[in-house]
Amino acid sequence: MILHIDMDAFFASIEQAINPRLKGKPLIVGSRNSKMHTVVCAASYEAKALGIDSGMNSNAAFKLCPALEFVAADQGKYIWTSEQILEMISGYGLEVAYVSIDEFQIDIANYAQPLALAQDIQKQIYANFNITASIGIAKNCLLAKLASKLNKPNGITILSEENLTEILGKTPVKKLCGVGAVTEAVLTGIGIKTCLDLYEKPPQFLEQIFGKNGLNLYANLHATERLNQNQGQSPGEANDLTLTGTVPSDKPKSIGHSYTFPMASLNTGFIRAWIRLLSEMVGVRIRQQNLTAKTVHLWLNGPEIGNFLGQKTFQQATNDSFEIYQRALKIMGKRAQKMPKIRALGVTCSNLTAQNYPPLFKEQKRREELLKAFDKINTRFGEGSIYPAITDLTRRMK
Numbered sequence: 001m002i003l004h005i006d007m008d009a010f011f012a013s014i015e016q017a018i019n020p021r022l023k024g025k026p027l028i029v030g031s032r033n034s035k036m037h038t039v040v041c042a043a044s045y046e047a048k049a050l051g052i053d054s055g056m057n058s059n060a061a062f063k064l065c066p067a068l069e070f071v072a073a074d075q076g077k078y079i080w081t082s083e084q085i086l087e088m089i090s091g092y093g094l095e096v097a098y099v100s101i102d103e104f105q106i107d108i109a110n111y112a113q114p115l116a117l118a119q120d121i122q123k124q125i126y127a128n129f130n131i132t133a134s135i136g137i138a139k140n141c142l143l144a145k146l147a148s149k150l151n152k153p154n155g156i157t158i159l160s161e162e163n164l165t166e167i168l169g170k171t172p173v174k175k176l177c178g179v180g181a182v183t184e185a186v187l188t189g190i191g192i193k194t195c196l197d198l199y200e201k202p203p204q205f206l207e208q209i210f211g212k213n214g215l216n217l218y219a220n221l222h223a224t225e226r227l228n229q230n231q232g233q234s235p236g237e238a239n240d241l242t243l244t245g246t247v248p249s250d251k252p253k254s255i256g257h258s259y260t261f262p263m264a265s266l267n268t269g270f271i272r273a274w275i276r277l278l279s280e281m282v283g284v285r286i287r288q289q290n291l292t293a294k295t296v297h298l299w300l301n302g303p304e305i306g307n308f309l310g311q312k313t314f315q316q317a318t319n320d321s322f323e324i325y326q327r328a329l330k331i332m333g334k335r336a337q338k339m340p341k342i343r344a345l346g347v348t349c350s351n352l353t354a355q356n357y358p359p360l361f362k363e364q365k366r367r368e369e370l371l372k373a374f375d376k377i378n379t380r381f382g383e384g385s386i387y388p389a390i391t392d393l394t395r396r397m398k
C-alpha cells in the first residue's frame with residue numbers, strides 16, 4: 001500500500017502561514033515580482049474559489065478579483081519547507097520517496113492502521129508548519145496520488161478493494177495523473193469518461209490506443225506495488241529526483257574567472273561589462289557540470305582600493321549567468337558605492353551543489369530553455385557566437 005501526501009496550495013499556504021495578514025484572503029503567488037505581468041504559480045483556496053488558479057496570467061486574475069493579494073514567489077522558502085516536511089515524515093521509519101516539491105509517498109506495506117497514520121501526518125504537518133496536506137492511500141502510486149486529489153483540502157481518501165469501483169466510477173478520467181486535455185479528448189471520444197471506465201479496460205485495449213504507454217498505464221493502474229516500482233513509467237508520474245545532492249569529490253569547490261586590464265579604468269559601463277562577461281564564463285562552466293552555486297565572490301583590484309574581496313551567499317542556488325552578474329553587482333554596490341579605479345577583477349562561484357530541482361515556475365523554465373539554447377549555439381558554432389550585448393563594451397578599451 002502507498003500513502004501519497006499532497007500539500008494543499010503549497011506556496012500560497014506557506015505565504016499565508018508566515019504572514020497572518022494574508023490568512024483567509026484570496027492570494028496569488030506570482031512567478032516574478034511584477035504584480036500585473038506574471039503568471040500565477042499558486043493560488044490560495046480563497047482565490048481558487050473565485051476561479052483563479054495556477055497557470056493564469058496575473059492580469060486576468062486581478063480582473064476576477066481586484067482585491068487579490070499578491071506575493072512574489074520565494075523558491076528558497078518553499079524548498080526549505082519541503083525539505084523539513086520530508087525530514088519529518090522520514091521520522092516515521094517507513095520508506096519515503098520524494099515525488100515533487102509538494103508531494104511525498106510512503107510505502108506503508110501492511111501497516112495496520114493507515115488512517116491513523118494519515119491523520120497523524122496531517123496533524124504533525126499542521127502543528128509544525130501551519131499548513132495542510134491531503135492524503136491518498138491506495139494499492140499503488142498512481143491510485144494513491146489520484147486519491148490524494150479527491151478530497152482537497154485537508155482530506156484523506158482511502159481506496160480499498162471495497163470502495164474502489166464506486167469511487168473510480170465517480171471520478172472524471174482527467175483527474176488521473178498523466179491524462180491531459182489531449183488524452184482526455186481521445187478517451188472521452190471512445191466512451192471512457194470516468195477512471196472506472198479506464199480501469200476496467202483490458203491491457204490490449206489500452207495498447208491499441210496508446211501503444212506501449214497503454215500497457216504501462218494498465219500496469220500502473222492495477223499494480224500492487226512497493227514504492228519506486230513503475231514510477232516514472234506512466235506519463236507525468238513521479239520522477240526520481242533526490243533531495244540532497246552532494247558534489248562528488250572530483251567536482252570543483254569553486255569556479256571563477258578573472259581579468260587584468262592593460263591600465264586601470266574608471267569607466268563604469270566598461271567595468272560592468274567585464275563583470276558580466278566573467279559571470280557569463282563562470283555560468284557556462286557551472287552549467288556544463290550540471291551544478292548550481294549559492295555563493296558569489298567578487299574581487300576588485302585598483303590603485304585606490306587595493307584588493308576588495310566581497311562575497312555573499314544567497315538562499316537560492318543559480319547557474320544563470322545573468323543572475324550571477326546581478327549578484328556580483330549587489331556585492332559591489334554594497335561596499336563600493338562610488339566606482340573606484342579598477343585594474344583587475346574576478347568573479348567566482350562556490351558552494352556548488354548538483355542541480356536537483358527542475359525549474360518550478362514558468363519564467364524559470366523559459367529562462368532555463370533560453371540558457372540551454374544559448375549554450376547549444378556556442379557549443380556548435382564556437383564560443384562567443386552568441387553573447388549578451390553589454391559584453392561588447394569589453395572590446396572597447398577604456
Ligand SMILES: [Mg+2]
Pocket residue numbers: 006007008009010102
Ligand atoms: Mg499540491
